[in-house]
Amino acid sequence: MYIYIIIAIILSLLALKPESKQGLTISFIVLFAVAAFRALNVGVDTGVIYYNQFNNHTGVRFIEYSWYGLREFVALFAPYRVHLMVSALLTLVPLYYYAWHKGKSAALIILFYFLLYNYCSSLNTMRQFVAMSFVLLGTLYLGSKRQWLFYAWVLVAATFHTSALVMLLLPVLDKVKVNEKYVTATLVLTFVLGFFNTMDFMNTAISKFNLGYINYFGVAYTRDVTFSLSRLLLNVMVIVLLFLTNKDSLWLKSFMLGVMVLNVFPMFPDVGRIAKYFLLFQIILFPTLEFNPGTTKETRMIVKCGVWVYSYSVLLYLLSANVGGVVPYSFAW
DSSP states (O other): OHHHHHHHHHHHHHTTSTTOHHHHHHHHHHHHHHHHTBOTTSSHHIIIIIHHHHHHTOOOOTTOHHHHHHHHHHHHHSOHHHHHHHHHHHHHHHHHHHHHTTGGGHHHHHHHHHHTTHHHHHTTSHHHHHHHHHHHHHGGGTTSTTTHHHHHHHHHHHTTOGGGGGGGGHHHHHTOOOOHHHHHHHHHHHHHHGGGOOHHHHHHHHHHHTOSOTTTTTTTSOSOOSSOHHHHHHHHHHHHHHHHBOTTOHHHHHHHHHHHHHHHOTTOHHHHHHHHHHHHTHHHHGGGOOBOTTOOHHHHHHHHHHHHHHHHHHHHHHHHTTTTSOOSOOBOO
């Protein structure tokens, strides 16, 4: 656990000089090394599912041919370790390319990516976070004359993880108008509804849609997770930002939608994976908060401090729960 806290502190210090190219280079090297040279027991899927698929040449679904093709190509001439290295690069390079194009926000984007547990999750569910990085890359072209590139990158992402197709909704979401009172009421309602997701209902839902997680049901998801402190924290943060910042920001609306989805389906693995895409955009939202006119300087400072406290709380809470099986960390050697 301590290595993640040390990295968080390093990234926080590097964010003090957000325009430093050396700082971005250092953070990239650190994050790549930790991902590429980790032991196989870091990340549940890393040493079990992905490792077995690599050795047995199995596990391609629907249109996920880029992931399958990459894995089979590496397997022709290199060990599984090289596959981990390539996966780390495919996750980090698009992320850093996006951050680089955001200038002064670059170091903060990387920092919040780490603090909000995206990086730790990428050590477990590798291919989804490869897909998420390509989606993030595509958002550079949203609203531009080359918006077709956004759709192209989403389709590329889907060839690594099909769930990326949900991001085709982003341009539609961008046009939705937000009402603070209605959104707050919906957040409260969906959070309460989450308490009534019984095991029978979840079993029916998973069986009906056959989304590939039926084997997990009754094993990893039988514990009571209808209440979650981290999800409560997500709801509180959304409501605070809703009333104090630009409610029509696409990134805030994405954050809202992701939280609502988690509220309604707290025990549904596939839906949780879809919500991750929407929650990812916190890393764009937080570094450049657009406050409402009339918001006092003191309030702005409190909110910005609150964002940092919230982000560190998310990291520490999820690490303490060992989400994704990334604790304890150890290098391959």
